């Protein structure tokens with residue numbers, strides 16, 4: 001066994017350049033990192049909503065957050081606003097950060113459940129600072145407001161996908177990554193099946209010890225060359241296509257991702273500083289492309305800036321995300337519909353695990369097994385969380401929603417819901433992306449309410465409970481009301497350049 005000296009990254013979308021930037025940042029300078037991408041193929045051009053750990057990544061890479069937001073036309077995201085998911089006309093928020101906090105050593109949610117049982121009717125989200133800010137289109141960096149009612153809020157970013165790849169490319173190249181423009185034609189193997197080189201269509205060869213497959217849905221290395229197989233989750237999540245279109249902004253960007261259920265899926269709106277991203281994620285069994293385009297275009301606000309783009313996908317993940325000396329990352333490794341904006345998160349999770357389990361040239365099976373286990377755990381957690389948004393629906397007004405109600409639900413999720421229904425307990429795993437406030441928000445939004453609360457919160461007197469909740473809910477709205485509007489905050493602190501208008 002010898003040490004890995006050369007890494008070849010196939011593909012230069014968000015996945016390829018993010019991997020390149022991370023590896024170049026953490027690995028020794030002597031490591032040679034090559035990236036090959038094809039302008040002819042281009043990138044998928046969507047993937048613009050993130051989750052809070054994304055900002056940690058930016059900071060870890062030593063990137064200036066303000067500069068990043070300005071150059072990627074970024075806006076802030078305090079959570080997701082879901083409309084029409086449980087029933088038509090209803091909406092709820094999944095906010096980032098905590099809700100309420102800890103009272104007398106017990107989770108706020110349990111105190112809130114008890115208050116509800118005692119007749120209090122304040123919704124759970126009245127105690128979530130990120131929801132209150134999102135609802136009123138206000139923004140302030142919560143860590144700049146310690147000991148205030150919004151201190152425990154958290155946030156992520158909305159970003160322009162192509163500008164992010166460009167930004168990360170600059171960062172990676174400045175750190176020594178070599179870019180090759182070209183079309184990958186053939187994949188060459190050693191006798192043991194390991195990949196030895198990528199041959200470009202003009203005959204150039206890129207040899208390496210470790211290969212990252214970041215070729216998007218094409219999955220050129222992990223699937224076309226290594227044929228690892230695919231675990232298909234399309235029976236649990238029925239949507240298999242998306243229409244995406246960019247439009248002009250008609251007002252200041254709202255500080256949340258908008259996800260509105262439709263007759264055969266759901267549509268998103270992600271507002272950036274210079275434009276908005278929109279899309280309709282739907283099931284091709286229930287709706288044609290043409291009808292999906294018509295439905296989406298009838299609902300978007302602002303003039304379209306491009307022709308609607310159709311993106312087919314198959315929900316699931318590779319049987320092995322890492323096989324031999326090839327690690328698949330991004331869309332090449334699998335895809336769960338973007339309802340909770342988790343795909344970009346899985347890219348840097350892959351790199352965290354790859355660096356933890358960094359192999360020698362023999363790519364020891366023990367490292368591969370553990371890497372695959374950890375990543376599969378992340379995929380399964382996210383899939384369960386996304387399915388929760390569907391399986392608890394009461395909608396039966398269209399064939400799609402009736403099929404959603406009849407769709408199979410994984411045992412892990414069924415058990416999670418059953419446990420939660422009993423007394424609000426959550427089976428939290430190790431290092432999961434979605435923590436208790438996320439599950440509580442979506443459970444509550446979808447009408448899954450525990451039968452009873454924990455007796456541990458009954459130690460607090462009823463009067464103390466009411467006083468604590470009253471204080472929380474009366475302090476938050478006036479505090480949020482005097483914060484800057486999200487648009488004003490962006491203009492003051494991180495205004496992006498106006499896009500150049502072509503003549």
Ligand SMILES: Cc1cc2nc3c(=O)[nH]c(=O)nc-3n(C[C@H](O)[C@H](O)[C@H](O)COP(=O)(O)OP(=O)(O)OC[C@H]3O[C@@H](n4cnc5c(N)ncnc54)[C@H](O)[C@@H]3O)c2cc1C
Pocket residue numbers: 010011012013014015016036037038039041042043044045046047048049050161182183184185214215216217218220242244279311313329330331332338341342343344345
């Ligand atoms: C509808 C939709 C909405 C999404 N929304 C979100 C979201 O809100 N949040 C989120 O986190 N994620 C989202 N995602 C996922 C996100 O878009 C991807 O995870 C992210 O963009 C990474 O894509 P990628 O780099 O793997 O693939 P791509 O962007 O497709 O890049 C593939 C790269 O491989 C190169 N390539 C392919 N074949 C060859 C070849 N033969 N030779 C040379 N180069 C080649 C291409 O040129 C390109 O550079 C969404 C995905 C979809 C489909």
